[in-house]
Amino acid sequence: MGLLVNASLVFLAVLGYMSLKVYREVLGPIPKPDFDMKAYWGPGDAAAYKEDTTIHPFEISYSTEVISNLKAKLDDYPELHPPLEGVNFEYGFNTDYLKQVVKYWREEYLEKWDVREKYLNKFPHFKTNIQGLDIHFIHVKPSKPSKNVIPILLIHGWPGSIVEFYSMIDKLKANKDYDFELVVPSLPGYGWSQASAKVGLGQAEVGVVLRNLMIRLGHQKFYIQGGDWGSLIGSSMSTIVSDNIIGYHSNICTFMAHPPLAIIKTIIGGLYPTYFIPEEYVHWYYPVSETVSYAMEELGYCHIQATKPDTVGTALSTNPIGLAVYILEKFSTWTNKHYRNLPDGGLSKRFTMDAMLDNVMVYYLTNSITTSQRLYAESFSVRALSMNLDRVPTNVPVGCARFRYDLIHNYEWILKDKYTNIVHSTYHPDGGHFAAMEVPDLLYKDFLIFLKKVQKRG
Numbered sequence: 001m002g003l004l005v006n007a008s009l010v011f012l013a014v015l016g017y018m019s020l021k022v023y024r025e026v027l028g029p030i031p032k033p034d035f036d037m038k039a040y041w042g043p044g045d046a047a048a049y050k051e052d053t054t055i056h057p058f059e060i061s062y063s064t065e066v067i068s069n070l071k072a073k074l075d076d077y078p079e080l081h082p083p084l085e086g087v088n089f090e091y092g093f094n095t096d097y098l099k100q101v102v103k104y105w106r107e108e109y110l111e112k113w114d115v116r117e118k119y120l121n122k123f124p125h126f127k128t129n130i131q132g133l134d135i136h137f138i139h140v141k142p143s144k145p146s147k148n149v150i151p152i153l154l155i156h157g158w159p160g161s162i163v164e165f166y167s168m169i170d171k172l173k174a175n176k177d178y179d180f181e182l183v184v185p186s187l188p189g190y191g192w193s194q195a196s197a198k199v200g201l202g203q204a205e206v207g208v209v210l211r212n213l214m215i216r217l218g219h220q221k222f223y224i225q226g227g228d229w230g231s232l233i234g235s236s237m238s239t240i241v242s243d244n245i246i247g248y249h250s251n252i253c254t255f256m257a258h259p260p261l262a263i264i265k266t267i268i269g270g271l272y273p274t275y276f277i278p279e280e281y282v283h284w285y286y287p288v289s290e291t292v293s294y295a296m297e298e299l300g301y302c303h304i305q306a307t308k309p310d311t312v313g314t315a316l317s318t319n320p321i322g323l324a325v326y327i328l329e330k331f332s333t334w335t336n337k338h339y340r341n342l343p344d345g346g347l348s349k350r351f352t353m354d355a356m357l358d359n360v361m362v363y364y365l366t367n368s369i370t371t372s373q374r375l376y377a378e379s380f381s382v383r384a385l386s387m388n389l390d391r392v393p394t395n396v397p398v399g400c401a402r403f404r405y406d407l408i409h410n411y412e413w414i415l416k417d418k419y420t421n422i423v424h425s426t427y428h429p430d431g432g433h434f435a436a437m438e439v440p441d442l443l444y445k446d447f448l449i450f451l452k453k454v455q456k457r458g
Helices: 002-027 064-075 095-120 162-174 205-215 229-240 260-271 279-284 290-300 298-305 309-317 319-333 337-341 353-366 369-379 440-457
Strands: 055-058 125-130 134-141 149-155 180-186 223-225 245-252 397-403 424-428
Touching: 002 245, 002 260, 064 095, 064 319, 095 205, 095 353, 125 205, 125 279, 134 205, 134 440, 149 162, 149 205, 149 229, 162 180, 162 353, 162 440, 180 205, 205 229, 205 369, 223 229, 223 440, 229 245, 245 260, 245 440, 260 440, 298 309, 298 369, 319 337, 319 353, 397 440
Parallel strands: 149 180, 149 223, 223 245, 245 397, 397 424
Antiparallel strands: 055 125, 125 134, 134 180
16 A cells, blocks of 8 residues: 555656646746847848948938829729629728729829828938948937936837827827837838848847837837737837836737647636636637637738748739738728728728828838838748747736737736736727727827836836
């Protein structure tokens, strides 16, 4: 009998050890990897590179010839197949509505390009060279000198741009309680920021570039707000260079690639959802089959851009109408999946035509659609995913603002293994993926509440 007990104890000890070993190796937290904070991403030999730290004023300005050329391309209208009977945006961008978009673009928007150009230049723009790349950014300082400046880095995503944040900039700039200093960069390869000439500039490496930009501007510590790639880059920064981050606020708190423990918790959460989630929000997460089905419908673009970005980029870079369709379709379905059932894809519900075309023009004028899509290939590469950043704990204060119709959501029990210091967590019954453009008031107020919590904690 004693032998049996001893054998059982030995078996349980071995089982426990093996379980702990598996947890640590497969599920548990891991230390953050080392990063080269000065990696060179420009063309040519890094040995010949000498960084110019000068900050140059920049103005968005295009000649009449460039705009006339675009008008000519819009006049050369392709023969479009009519939509199927009774179909709106369910098969993609409705070609009947596309005709209205192109007509407005050609006959009204471009006729007032000087007005739109002035609008795009309403904030101070600059460029500086970081790690071999000319990085473009908006830089809005407090209206008067202050000893209590709060620096904020606003990071956009794809297929967005800096114009996503124009309303947020106005609101933060007008705030009377805080002296905000706002930095809004175009991501490398987006807009007026130079694209990498080297393989490997993924979301984590972009985070290092943006951290170095903030230090260049005199900010060793700062806040981050972002959605889409801005969320993932902000998460990487909060993990890799946490000493520089005061707080990280996102309107899409999720993972780059769900770590195993998150998947296990999602399954368990589905068995007893009200134990982990307020009852009124359970339907945001479950049944999982609906989330997976929606993801399968919407993430085809991601597979293409993560594998063959240059192929689809070439097709779009010479075709302004195709470019507009490819970008604006996301502003329909990612704002609210039910908008697919509307003749205009619901685009007029959230955005003005001018705002949508401002964003398209950023991609067209800078010919950046191909280079913007390469971020997917670099971030979903085996090299990038093998770093397992989702398993590296992020200890900075984190705020999660969830907007009902975004593509995906995660709740605290799942997130806290990655984000160990969630100080702010909210649910908004309205809004979708492009919250900064769709519902800027809600996002602005949510960010302020988060900031106040972090400031109060010191």
